Amino acid sequence: MSPERLPVFLARRHYRRRRVADAARLLPLTGAILFCLPLVWKGSPEGASTVGAMLFVFGLWVVLVVLSAVIARHLRADETEHPARDGAAEERPDTS
Amino acid sequence: MGKTVLLIEDEPNIIEAISFILSRDGWDVKTHANGDDAMAAVRRRAPDLIILDVMLPGKSGYDILAEIREDADHGGTPVLMLTARGQTRDRELAERAGANIYMTKPFSNADMLAAVRALAET
């Protein structure tokens, strides 16, 4: 979407929600990169154990589940990416 | 037998009445109860006179009259028009369509007979 259509400033609530959506997008990328870490440790003698990798993978997994739950609590699926324009325009004076 | 009259009318009781009156006067009365193929009946019967009702199932009496008038063989057949609507507008319409005589229902039998006789002489 082209930026000029959107209001420059958003109410705090909308701003917060946008950043939560950003976090929701970032989470799988972060997860994917971190899940590849055991491959890096493969070279070192103490890192090459299955138990170590297993504890890391499952630990990370738990963290991702918890983060995902926290983010999901703050997002509503049926909400559009851009809040209603009228609403945003109304609230603009509060923040600018 | 005398001359043939074709009665195009859909009310059974009225058909019966007119048939009765005209048969006694020596007419050979043929009847037809539908508007759609009325023209075919005219061609088939080749009547000397036609009595035509305005409100018919299928096609209106005015349309049938217009068809008769356009027909090469039967265009000159005298037509007596009957209507139950009885407004001046209907009379105008009938005359414009080429009816020789126009009668409003209900009619007196004597008038009907007189009109038919008058038409038969022309």
Added chain:
Amino acid sequence: MTVLNLLIVVCLSYVVLLFAVAFGADRAARLGRGSWLRSPIVYTLSLSIYCTAWTFYGAVGFAARSGLEFVTIYLGPTLVMIGWWWTLRRLVRVGRSQRITSIADLISSRYGKSNLLAVLVTVLAVVATTPYIALQLQSVTLSFAAFAETDPTATTLPDMQSTALWVAVGLALFTILFGTRNLDANERHHGVVMAIAMEAVVKLCALLAVGVFVVWGLAGGVAGTLERIEASGISRFEVSGARWVGLTMLSAMALLCLPRMFQVMVVENEHEDHLRTAAWAFPGYLLLMSLFVLPIAALGLDLLPTGANPDLFVLTLPLMEGRDGLAILSFLGGFSSATSMVIVAAIALSTMVSNHVVMPLWLHYSGTAAMVSGDMRNVALMARRLSIAGVLFLGYVYFRISGGGTALAAIGLIAFVGVAQFLPALMGGLFWRGATRTGALAGISIGAAVWLYCLFLPSFGPEMVVPQSVFDHGLFGLSWLRPRALFGAEGMDPVIHALMWSMLLNLAAFILGSLLSFPLPLERLQGAQFVNAVEHSGTQAGWSGGMAQSEDLLIMAQRIMGAHEAQALFAAAARRQGVAGYLPEPGPDFIQELERALAGSVGAATAHAMIAQIVGGTAVSVSDLMAVADETAQIMEYSSRLEVQSQELARTARQLRQTNEMLTHISVQKDEFLSQISHELRTPMTSIRAFSEILRDTGDLGPEEQKKYAAIIHDETVRLTRLLDDLLDLSVLENGQVDLNIQSGSLTGLLDRAVRAAGGETGDFVIRRDRKAEQIELTTDLDRLAQVFINLISNAHKYCEAQPAVLTIRPEVNGTQLVVDFIDNGSGIQASKQAMIFEKFSRIGVSKAGGAGLGLAICREIMARLGGDISYLPGQKGAAFRVRLPLEIDGPASQQGRSKEIRSKETDSP
């Protein structure tokens, strides 16, 4: 009782329980008590069909062979689920808004409702899924055999083939029973989903129970377990980077592309918000499913004799330790995993096969005529049932032919690579407007070809399908075409090798094809809809309406959606348009709506083709194209604002036009009314006058004739009186001066009375009634209602020309409304006349002495007075009238609405 017998009993009871759960859930949903059936938790659990028997048993086997690598199969889906905001949300939104029925439907719908594409996707899905179903059958038979082996009392081992056959037959039965209960794919399969959710719980509990037993029962706690793993053969983390990353990606792609996952994730999705729960709960489920896999594998390797099948450790560990109960639970877990996968896969594939292969063929060969007259609904349901049986049969045949060997065990990943070929077209379609049908066709075809050549066909082993020489020297002796070393990529893992090449070539063909081709207008519109699904919903390709016959459309819709739903849809549309009755104007909006509704039953491409057969072509208007072409936001916004304004203008104009029409109509109607009255009064008077003159003037009438003519006069007088009565009745009703005589009574009694008064049944007039359904108490003006019924019955008697005439009276209670249909088997009333039959003095067909044409007009007034209505029900075989009224009349409130309008129309009529 031996363990084996016990197992059989438990297993059968479990199957009975599954049927009961599915039946109960279906029933609850039908009775409208199903809200709890569709909680986000149930949705999450239904997603667990991702974990098939291959993961239930096979994960431990996988871990026993290659250590921690097994976890990649779960990591991919985890990443996709926690990334729901990006992909799944969009997928589900599009799926719901376009009423998508399957992944083939989605791809075909996105690329201009192309059926060719749908067929390609369907075929590839069937090819990739059939072996997978065979794998599930194998797992059940293998686990069954494992029990049999440990049971010393079992004299004969159960026959593997027949076990598999029985399982396949049972699954087909279940799927047909609960999967094809309703046609509309958007009316979700509550029973199936509930049964699957229950199976999800069973398999999780089973695996956790075995895990807990292994960790705390066998290894002596967490620390002991970790030591055992360190001591086992899989203690070293020796995963190849390519496989680790590749398999994670592959499983992520499979989650999005597997037909069965698409079914539960998108098609069965009740509410988009459920994704929010599934976003963390499903990864949590996967985490628990894989938590004990390594411990079980390590202990199995340690305790069981070498050579024991690691794929069955979950089962054989408890068996060896003599924990029969636990082993049975574990068996049920595996059984659950296998059956739930097969059921959903069969539903998903059968929907695709019937919507995209069978129905189009049927349509092609039967043409429009059959579409209107044939029973489409049954054809579609039958197609779906046969497809289910066919898919399961194929799975069984595959199992028989492959002999249940090791080739089958590898099929899990192979199938994943196969379905992953949909991904570029799927994701490209959702995110990239430039993606075209040509690109999608090219991508999927090339990807599928590479997959078949490099992975699927070689998986049968050398010399089975692909000759050894091709393995060694390549196709046609071209060494760069060796299936395991395409373009010289030697030494790679076969799965990763095939994945890499098929996806690279698929993607390249998809992008190149899209860039070089030019999309059709319909494709561009659909593309805009799909890509912008989350931001806003745009316009769709419009139908050029007007040419369509609403009645033809209704007849077709009834065949597919069922009479009830179709009539409700049409009536609602008619109400919105301000048209009375069941036939809305076939405007573009309405046809659009109808197409979507039909798409829910037969898929987008078929629905589009069917409507096109009746309506003609689609019209892509300039404004539609602007919506596609205009990338800039301002114009989008501006045009949407304009659209609102122009809609408002159109509405106002329509209202003005309607008012004007009504005023003109009223004036014309007044003249017409006077003229009609004149005609109706003069006609009997003509006979009376003529015959009374005959009686007066003719002297020689015989007594017979005298009697006959007097009788005619008498009859015509009665007719005249009845006409005056009717006129007065109508006038009283229209002026609202009538006092209702409210009584209570049963519909049966009322109909009995009406039938009697209308002359009863005769040899050539049969009345078909459903006395059981007529047991309805109602409180209203029974005399007036009887008058309406009498009129309808005698009309059928008079005008239905069938021999014998059969009038069917069908009552039905709809909430607080009573609906009674009167349907005869005659030729019905022409569409052009349907609108006028309730007008005064309208007579259809040959007029017969007796009726003045006021009967239905009076009926309409009476029904308005009783707070209901009467309407002509088009699309039935004969003439059909529908009477609707409240079961209990709510006093004078019913004297409003249309009677007021009529009153104002005829204030100065006599």
